[in-house]
Amino acid sequence: MADLTWKELELGGIISSPGNASAYRTGDWRSDRPTKDYEKCIKCGMCWLYCPEAAIKIREDGMYDFDLFYCKGCGICAAECPKKCITMVEEEE
Amino acid sequence: MAKKVKNAKKVGLEGSFAIAEAAKLANVDVVAAYPITPQTHIVERLAEMVADGELNAAYIPVESEHSAMSACLGASATGARTLTATAGQGLELMHEVLYVASSMRLPIVLTVADRALSAPLSVWGDHSDAMAVRDTGWIQVFAENGQEVHDLVLWAFRVGEDPDVLFPVMVHLDGFNLSHVTEPVLLAEQADVDKFLPPFKYPLPLHPDKPVTMGAFGPPAIYTEAKKAQEVAFENTKGTILKGWKEFEKIFGRSYNPVETYKADDAEILLLTMGSLGETASMAIDSMREAGKNVGLVKLRLWRPFPFEEFRKIAGKAKVLIVLDRCISFGGPVGPVFSEVKSALYAEKKRPKVVSFIGGLGGRDVTPENFEYIITRGIEIAEKGSETEYEMIGVRE
Numbered sequence: 001m002a003d004l005t006w007k008e009l010e011l012g013g014i015i016s017s018p019g020n021a022s023a024y025r026t027g028d029w030r031s032d033r034p035t036k037d038y039e040k041c042i043k044c045g046m047c048w049l050y051c052p053e054a055a056i057k058i059r060e061d062g063m064y065d066f067d068l069f070y071c072k073g074c075g076i077c078a079a080e081c082p083k084k085c086i087t088m089v090e091e092e093e
Numbered sequence: 094m095a096k097k098v099k100n101a102k103k104v105g106l107e108g109s110f111a112i113a114e115a116a117k118l119a120n121v122d123v124v125a126a127y128p129i130t131p132q133t134h135i136v137e138r139l140a141e142m143v144a145d146g147e148l149n150a151a152y153i154p155v156e157s158e159h160s161a162m163s164a165c166l167g168a169s170a171t172g173a174r175t176l177t178a179t180a181g182q183g184l185e186l187m188h189e190v191l192y193v194a195s196s197m198r199l200p201i202v203l204t205v206a207d208r209a210l211s212a213p214l215s216v217w218g219d220h221s222d223a224m225a226v227r228d229t230g231w232i233q234v235f236a237e238n239g240q241e242v243h244d245l246v247l248w249a250f251r252v253g254e255d256p257d258v259l260f261p262v263m264v265h266l267d268g269f270n271l272s273h274v275t276e277p278v279l280l281a282e283q284a285d286v287d288k289f290l291p292p293f294k295y296p297l298p299l300h301p302d303k304p305v306t307m308g309a310f311g312p313p314a315i316y317t318e319a320k321k322a323q324e325v326a327f328e329n330t331k332g333t334i335l336k337g338w339k340e341f342e343k344i345f346g347r348s349y350n351p352v353e354t355y356k357a358d359d360a361e362i363l364l365l366t367m368g369s370l371g372e373t374a375s376m377a378i379d380s381m382r383e384a385g386k387n388v389g390l391v392k393l394r395l396w397r398p399f400p401f402e403e404f405r406k407i408a409g410k411a412k413v414l415i416v417l418d419r420c421i422s423f424g425g426p427v428g429p430v431f432s433e434v435k436s437a438l439y440a441e442k443k444r445p446k447v448v449s450f451i452g453g454l455g456g457r458d459v460t461p462e463n464f465e466y467i468i469t470r471g472i473e474i475a476e477k478g479s480e481t482e483y484e485m486i487g488v489r490e
Contacts, residue, residue, distance in 0.1 A: 005318060006321040006322040009322050010297065011198050012198035012199070012259075013196070013308075013311060014297050014305050015306035015307075015309050018304045018306040
């Protein structure tokens with residue numbers, strides 16, 4: 001999308017392939033990144049439940065991981081984690 | 094005006110009913126509207142037509158003008174021929190949705206019975222509502238009488254829905270002076286309308302067989318491109334606007350131009366009006382011509398896109414251009430039309446002095462005598478200058 005010229009847009013900005021919002025990287029809105037101490041995680045799934053962006057994925061082994069393509073860095077997971085194993089660190093790039 | 098009238102039925106009609114008749118001849122699919130003076134007769138008549146089975150359309154009574162325009166968006170997006178009408182505060186309540194209609198390229202037709210804006214509360218006519226929606230990206234025209242109102246509604250569907258255009262169209266008629274006055278109107282024949290107006294086919298309509306997303310958000314990476322595309326497409330509507338009027342003339346025998354003139358060809362002094370006041374002003378032009386004054390009248394028909402080329406060609410030859418605005422741009426150039434035409438002439442090598450008058454606010458009459466005064470005083474200001482940027486006609490000091 002970012003490369004399209006004005007001549008390449010559909011009439012009235014119509015999106016002819018609906019449902020393509022998943023291609024939009026909301027991760028670059030982030031100023032703080034969640035990090036996690038996997039040793040302390042008890043796989044309770046509270047972070048997964050609370051994440052407003054569904055940016056926490058369940059791995060095959062049942063462990064929860066961050067999807068940094070979508071994570072906006074709101075920090076709700078860190079606040080809700082009962083084991084306090086999630087820490088927000090400043091993005092430096 | 095009529096060059097050849099083929100079996101057209103001449104009837105006495107209010108401007109409002111002339112619109113309803115045009116919408117019926119255009120076989121409009123959806124009307125979503127909220128009543129407001131002085132527009133109410135338009136949609137009242139349309140509601141009656143639908144209720145009586147004269148017009149096969151969906152009539153959506155809504156709770157506000159904001160909802161009216163929003164319902165029109167949805168209807169137009171499915172490819173339905175869509176019309177609504179409003180005035181004054183109602184147009185203001187529609188305001189944000191007007192931008193959505195034009196940038197989503199939905200060819201809704203909106204007839205505006207132009208009305209003053211509160212406060213003090215006024216249901217009477219002026220152009221304050223029209224000027225406030227100047228930059229909404231709609232094609233906008235002004236009608237001078239009931240016949241023009243009827244004709245321009247048919248033309249609005251023809252042009253707006255053209256695949257080379259796909260923009261909404263606003264037809265302005267002065268509140269009361271045109272919406273409520275009964276005039277002789279030549280009703281278009283159905284067969285002629287069918288010849289003039291092809292069925293509406295939206296290229297990417299909302300349809301479950303081929304889903305699309307309309308009105309999606311545009312982050313900074315794409316918004317500028319979207320606006321550039323809109324502006325270029327809007328400027329490119331001019332050709333079809335003119336073609337629409339040529340085709341109209343061929344079929345119905347009545348001609349329309351972006352800038353209309355009256356005795357202006359050799360005139361050194363030009364008066365500029367918009368809407369129904371043109372007819373009154375022409376009486377002043379006649380009597381001043383008889384008195385040997387070299388005066389003429391310019392009437393802006395096409396307001397958006399602004400007809401720069403045609404306007405410069407006509408106004409550039411004059412020595413003085415006197416503009417009457419029926420609206421105030423507070424603390425700005427005062428007369429919005431004055432400001433616009435002045436800037437349109439700025440880069441011209443030969444250009445008239447432009448003089449600004451304000452009048453006809455909130456339904457106040459502007460008489461032929463007022464126009465004679467405006468012209469006489471305008472010439473004086475052009476020669477000797479004035480301490481003020483504008484003069485207000487008929488105001489009690």
